Structure formats: structure tokens, C-alpha cells
Amino acid sequence: MSRLQFPSMIAFDYGQTLINEQKYDLKSGFAALLSAATSNPDNVTADEVFSLYKSVRADAGYCGVEGLPRIEVQWNCVKNYLFDYFSVVLPFDDDFETEKYFLENVYDCTPSPGIGELLDFINSKCIRTCVASNLSYSKKWLTFLINSLIPDNNFEFIEVSSDCVYRKPHPRYFELLAKRCRLNPDEIWFCGDNPVCDVDGSAAAGMSPFWYREITELSPITRGRTALPKYDYTPLWSWKEFENIIEKIEEMSLNHLI
Numbered sequence: 001m002s003r004l005q006f007p008s009m010i011a012f013d014y015g016q017t018l019i020n021e022q023k024y025d026l027k028s029g030f031a032a033l034l035s036a037a038t039s040n041p042d043n044v045t046a047d048e049v050f051s052l053y054k055s056v057r058a059d060a061g062y063c064g065v066e067g068l069p070r071i072e073v074q075w076n077c078v079k080n081y082l083f084d085y086f087s088v089v090l091p092f093d094d095d096f097e098t099e100k101y102f103l104e105n106v107y108d109c110t111p112s113p114g115i116g117e118l119l120d121f122i123n124s125k126c127i128r129t130c131v132a133s134n135l136s137y138s139k140k141w142l143t144f145l146i147n148s149l150i151p152d153n154n155f156e157f158i159e160v161s162s163d164c165v166y167r168k169p170h171p172r173y174f175e176l177l178a179k180r181c182r183l184n185p186d187e188i189w190f191c192g193d194n195p196v197c198d199v200d201g202s203a204a205a206g207m208s209p210f211w212y213r214e215i216t217e218l219s220p221i222t223r224g225r226t227a228l229p230k231y232d233y234t235p236l237w238s239w240k241e242f243e244n245i246i247e248k249i250e251e252m253s254l255n256h257l258i
Helices: 026-036 046-059 075-085 095-106 115-124 139-149 171-181 195-204 239-257
Strands: 009-012 019-024 107-111 128-133 158-160 188-192 208-212 234-236
Touching: 009 171, 019 139, 026 046, 026 095, 046 075, 075 095, 095 107, 095 139, 107 139, 115 128, 115 239, 128 139, 128 171, 139 158, 158 171, 171 188, 171 195, 188 195, 195 208, 234 239
Parallel strands: 009 128, 009 188, 128 158, 188 208, 208 234
Antiparallel strands: 019 107
């Protein structure tokens, strides 16, 4: 901790960091879309769509968490392929309405414990904040979700891999993040739950990584991850602990100026 400098910006990962994803059921999402379809000539089932989805994702370079795809494939492109393949016609006016309806049936999300209080505390210290996530879904949807669950967040911007081609831990993802912050990497703290994408990716880019694990260790979605960071990091088990770290670093910085 002695090597940490008081941050100009704190970047947060989204899933299992800001937001607790308690359910992620793609089949339920596909079933909901099929139920709403205005045309399904072959009576395609959610199981069939899900099977094709897994095949398409694998061919696009997605091999699960350990596969670490480097390039993002936007959800709307995948969705178009799946439903065009099966000649299914959906009734929604635009991609966002389709995406939102789908994800309302896929996810069960709640705010991370204590995140609202933490963000209020960070704002009181005049530290800028942003969100940086690997996400095939749109920034519009993630913005909608975060504003719904954490309404007074004051995030300066939200960066998602679906908008910027590259996925964490690719160096270009973090280069863009630093450019958007208009800061040097060593002025940025990065908080995330994934030891490779968040911790190692941000550390390699010159940022200060914090490995947040309160949700990950309890969630059925992420429990049992075995990867460990290769770079030095600050462990983080609660947002209250993070407040204490910020206060300690601030005190050390002020004492240095006296």
C-alpha cells in the first residue's frame, strides 16, 4: 500500500464489482424472445437457439473465461445471425428494445453491497470515477442498468468493449481508457473482480489494480475461479475497506506535503 499514490480517477469493472449478477440464464432470454416473435415458421426452441449461439461464439473466438478472447463481438450482430438463421421475426422497433427485453429475462442484478455509500464517499473526495467493462451488450443498456440500480453514481463515462473493439486484458483497451481519462496510467486506480482481465490487464498498463472479491466468492456465477493475478495488487474484500484505504492514502499524501 505504501507505493500507492492518491488517485485522480478510479475505474470500476461492472459485473461482480459494481453490480451483483445473481443469475445469468441465456436460455430464458431466448425463450422470452421466441415467445414474443411474430413469426417462427419452424417452431424453433430456446434449446436450439442456445446451441447455435454457443457454436457461433466458439467460432468467433470465445472459449470461456480462460480462453480470453481479444476482440469483442457485439450482441446485436450475434442476435441477428441467430434469428435470421432460423427465420424468426421479432416485434421490437429497434435493437435496444430487443436487447433490453432479452436481458430482463437473462439477468437478476442487485447493486454491490455498500457501493452507493462508497461512491458518495469518493465524490466527497473529488475523485473522478468511470466504468470500464468487457461486455458484448450495448453501452446504452449498461448505462440504463447502472442508472437504475445506482442512480446517484456520477460516473464520468462508461467504456464497454462492444464500443471499442478490444476486450480486457488487451493493452489497447487500457490505452483507450487512459486517453479517455486524459491522465497518465499511474494516476488511475482500477477495481475489478477478474484476476486476469481486471488486475493483470490494468497492472500491465501501468495502473494500480485492486482485486475486489466480496461478490465473486459468493456468487454461483463466479464461485470457484482458480486464476490468480501475476502482478502485484491490493486485495479488496469490501467497499468499506476501500474507503479506509483511500483515507489512509489521502492522509499519507497530506503528511508528505507538510
